[in-house]
Amino acid sequence: MDKREEELLIELVNAKGVPGNEDEVRAVFKKHAEPFADSILYDGLGSIIAKRTGDKEGPKIYFSGHLDEVGFMVTQITETGFIKFEALGGWWEQVMLAQQVQIKTRSGKVIHGVIGSKPPHVLTPEVRSKPYQMSDMFIDIGASSEEMVEEWGIRPGDMVTPYIEYRRMNETKFLLAKAWDNRVGTAVSLKVLENLAESGHPNILFAGSDVQEEVGLRGAQTSTNLVDPDIAFALDTGTAGDTPGMTPKEADSKLGEGPQILIYDASMIPHKKLKDFVIGIAEELNIPFQYTVITGGGTDAGRMHLARNGVPSLAITVPVRYLHSHTSVIHEDDYLNTVKLVTEVVKRLDKEAVCKIKEY
Structure with missing residues (x-):
């Protein structure tokens, strides 16, 4: 190529x-x-x-x-500045946790975040053995309040996309993105x-x-x-x-x-x-x-x-x-x-x- x-x-x-x-x-x-x-x-x-x-x-x-x-849509901003979202396309919850994402606002500004959830330390063995529900996940963008998130321009309906850098894997013909x-x-x-x-x-x-x-x-x-x-x-x-x-x-x-x-x-x-x-x-x-x-x-x-x-x-x-x-x-x-x-x-x-x- x-x-x-x-x-x-x-x-x-x-x-x-x-x-x-x-x-x-x-x-x-x-x-x-x-x-x-x-x-x-x-x-x-x-x-x-x-x-x-x-x-x-x-x-x-x-x-x-x-x-x-496949990606996500912002659906709700919590009082403490976390973002709830809806999947657009077919996702399996187990590939989502701790993954980085980007939110694009109406003005074109890009906000970086990570999909968070409860840490394993607080989960019971029964909960750990099951896929984590998307409805329990959230996006952490480093904000501390709903007002801060809104000041950054994020609104319900905004696009959320996965974040990863393109890479040719170790000088082979395998391409990652x-x-x-x-x-x-x-x-x-x-x-x-x-x-x-x-x-x-x-x-x-x-x-x-x-x-x-x-x-x-x-x-x-x-x-x-x-x-x-x-x-x-x-x-x-x-x-x-x-x-x-x-x-x-x-x-x-x-x-x-x-x-x-x-x-x-x-x-x-x-x-x-x-x-x-x-x-x-x-x-x-x-x-x-x-x-x-x-x-x-x-x-x-x-x-x-x-x-x-x-x-x-x-x-x-x-x-x-x-x-x-x-x-x-x-x-x-x-x-x-x-x-x-x-x-x-x-x-x-x-x-x-x-x-x-x-x-x-």
């Missing part, structure tokens, strides 16, 4: 953007998409889409990541747009990133209705199963062995002809990939395929360790091979290929 591409990844993961508050990430997307786009579109919820015409008579191809990351879900899919969308702008493409492409995926795939529905594509791809993340204790039933993908092609998840069954088309290209070009199943979750393809009269859709995902926590890990090669696969697929989705996929 060249330095410019890694800088894009760093810029994306450093941006703060929880569901409903994706402004920072949207601005990064727009900055990098505009040089390669004919126009920039937005749906009514804030999803962003870069349109580029190759063949004006060609099919409309939509591929999209999502802008938001917050929010790979789904800044890596957003990066794939941007890089594929750039590749196809340089090489040409036999279609009208729409490269996007949706809002509010983590709270119900909401932006995918409105953005796909706006684009009205012939074919759609969700570019997201999936669970890696290559760490101690994971079983093949839970997840069997490994970091470094290529993008995941979802053959089933809780939100959709992918379009068979489209899935076979993508797999055929991967096999022809020797692009490594992994089949995967997600029984307890879904991707934006779950809403894409139901838009308007139905859209052949597929999710292509990058495997990630430690999803929905402060710290997640991807492998550089998986990102690069996802970009390569999606680029080659879109290059071949001309009018004839799309007609064959859609015919019954």
Whole structure:
């Protein structure tokens, strides 16, 4: 990976953007998409889409990541200056305690804090053996009163994001950061747009990133209705199963062995002809990939395929360790091979290929 591409990844993961508050990430997307786009579109919820015409008579191809990351929202300020919060997206309480966070106020000021709870010294053995409830947690920002917190500009509804610094792990291809879900899919969308702008493409492409995926795939529905594509791809993340204790039933993908092609998840069954088309290209070009199943979750393809009269859709995902926590890990090669696969697929989705996929 060249330095410019890694800088894009760093810029994306450093941006703060929880569901409903994706402004920072949207601005990064727009900055990098505009040089390669004919126009920039937005749906009514804030999803962003870069349109580029190759063949004006060609099919409309939509591929999209999502802008938001799992995070929190301020819900209450206590009299003694602690902050109560609500989760935005799926969290497991055991990965939250003693983790650092940042609160962004309406004025744009960033306040640093840590998620606190009762210390183990005062907990009974019975309580220690159970996951700590999120409702009992709080954020400590070093304030001593409700008035002090309000003076700093914090109000209910403010965004709270995990805090962690990007790091290439010990000079390897393993990359550690917050929010790979789904800044890596957003990066794939941007890089594929750039590749196809340089090489040409036999279609009208729409490269996007949706809002509010983590709270119900909401932006995918409105953005796909706006684009009205012939074919759609969700570019997201999936669970890696290559760490101690994971079983093949839970997840069997490994970091470094290529993008995941979802053959089933809780939100959709992918379009068979489209899935076979993508797999055929991967096999022809020797692009490594992994089949995967997600029984307890879904991707934006779950809403894409139901838009308007139905859209052949597929999710292509990058495997990630430690999803929905402060710290997640991807492998550089998986990102690069996802970009390569999606680029080659879109290059071949001309009018004839799309007609064959859609015919019954």
